[in-house]
Amino acid sequence: MRFIKFALPAGIVVLYLYLSYAGFYNTMKEINLQSPDNENFLTFENPGKGGSVKYVALGDSLSAGVGSDKVEETIVYQFALNLSKDYGKVDTLNLALPGGTTEDVIKDQLPLTINEKPGYVTLLIGINDIHNKFTDGQFTANYSHILNELLTKTEAKIVVINLPYLGASQAIRFPYNWLLNSRTKEFNGKISGVISEIEHQGRIRQVDLYGKTYKTFNKNPENYASDLFHPSGEGYLVWSKLINEN
Numbered sequence: 377m378r379f380i381k382f383a384l385p386a387g388i389v390v391l392y393l394y395l396s397y398a399g400f401y402n403t404m405k406e407i408n409l410q411s412p413d414n415e416n417f418l419t420f421e422n423p424g425k426g427g428s429v430k431y432v433a434l435g436d437s438l439s440a441g442v443g444s445d446k447v448e449e450t451i452v453y454q455f456a457l458n459l460s461k462d463y464g465k466v467d468t469l470n471l472a473l474p475g476g477t478t479e480d481v482i483k484d485q486l487p488l489t490i491n492e493k494p495g496y497v498t499l500l501i502g503i504n505d506i507h508n509k510f511t512d513g514q515f516t517a518n519y520s521h522i523l524n525e526l527l528t529k530t531e532a533k534i535v536v537i538n539l540p541y542l543g544a545s546q547a548i549r550f551p552y553n554w555l556l557n558s559r560t561k562e563f564n565g566k567i568s569g570v571i572s573e574i575e576h577q578g579r580i581r582q583v584d585l586y587g588k589t590y591k592t593f594n595k596n597p598e599n600y601a602s603d604l605f606h607p608s609g610e611g612y613l614v615w616s617k618l619i620n621e622n
Contacts, residue, residue, distance in 0.1 A: 407603040411440040411474065413447035418468040420460035428465035429495035431456055432532075434485045434522075438540075439472030439500050443606030450609075454616035455498055455535075469494075477504045478518035486522060490529045497526055498619075500537040500585075502567070506559045516566045520574070527576055536571060537583045537619060538564045541590050544597060547604035560586060588618050 433439045433452040441450030448454075456468040469492060471485040481501050489497065499522065505515050526534055539560050548556060564586050571580055593599050599611035607615065 409442050409601055409603055409606055411437075411442050412444045412450065412609075413441070415447075416470040418447075418453065418456060418470070420456050420466040420468065422460045422464055425460075425462060425464045427463050428467070429459060429463045430467045430469070430492055431459060431496040431498075432489045432492055432494040433468070433470045433472050433498045434481050434489060435472040435498070435500040436476040436480075436504055437472070437474035437606060438503065439470065439498065440474050441612065442474050443601030443603070444609035444612050446609055449612050451500075451537075451612055451616045451619055452498070454613070455496075455619060458620040459496065472500075475504055476501065477508060477510065478502065478515060478522065481522055482518060482525075486525050490525065494530060494532045496535070497530070497532045498535045498537060499523075499526075500539075502539045502563050503542065506539075506556070506563060512562060512566060515563055516570060519567060520570045523570060523574055523576075523580070527574065527579060532579070534576075534580045535583060535619070536567065536580055538567050538586050540585045540593065540615070542605055542607075544594060544600045544604040557590075583619050585615060585618060589614070 433455070437443075439450075439452055441447060441452065444450055452468065452470045452472070456466050459466045469488075471488055473480055473484070476485075478501055481499075501522075502515065502519070505518075510518075523534065523536070526532060541557050541560050543553065543556060545553070568582070571582055574580070593611065593614065599607055599614060601608045601611075
């Protein structure tokens with residue numbers, strides 16, 4: 377009898393945890409949102425300005441714009457558009473890969489970036505490292521390698537965007553919301569630590585997207601796409617304003 381009294385509530389807790397975890401990932405797989413544009417190259421022209429610059433975006437689905445219906449509402453488009461205020465021509469190459477990790481950036485995106493000789497690079501990567509259970513050491517080593525390669529093999533100004541907390545309350549329930557937030561903060565600490573240890577001579581600008589959106593972003597459901605994880609077009613525009621304000 378004692379065993380039954382203990383086993384029943386324990387079983388309920390285990391079932392809740394399983395359904396909460398599985399439900400979150402199954403919802404994303406079923407909805408399977410796509411990037412708003414298959415073209416990864418864009419050109420912006422401003423006849424009122426002279427000169428030209430190349431901009432390359434590195435990252436995952438967040439830089440690919442998954443969740444938005446329009447490419448104009450993505451952070452890469454908005455960053456390039458903002459650059460065009462100062463340049464006559466901005467050539468933009470978006471290498472971001474949905475599902476990408478720091479390992480994918482190193483293997484696939486970095487070599488192409490170095491060949492492009494960009495003047496600007498944005499880097500937003502790490503969400504999938506968390507979900508794929510990368511260790512702190514793996515993530516830190518990979519992130520350090522990415523920044524060192526960009527600093528030594530390009531002359532680009534690098535905009536490092538730290539990891540936002542993602543997931544509407546309807547999608548990620550306790551304790552996974554707490555665990556995800558904890559890991560996000562840990563990884564952001566690693567990003568800041570890597571930057572503080574690198575001699576970059578002002579070439580790296582860090583955007584604290586987490587600190588600027590954690591308390592406000594989740595309050596507006598319109599900031600999320602239908603999978604309740606990726607930002608909507610409106611959500612990406614909120615991010616873009618913060619990224620471009622510095």
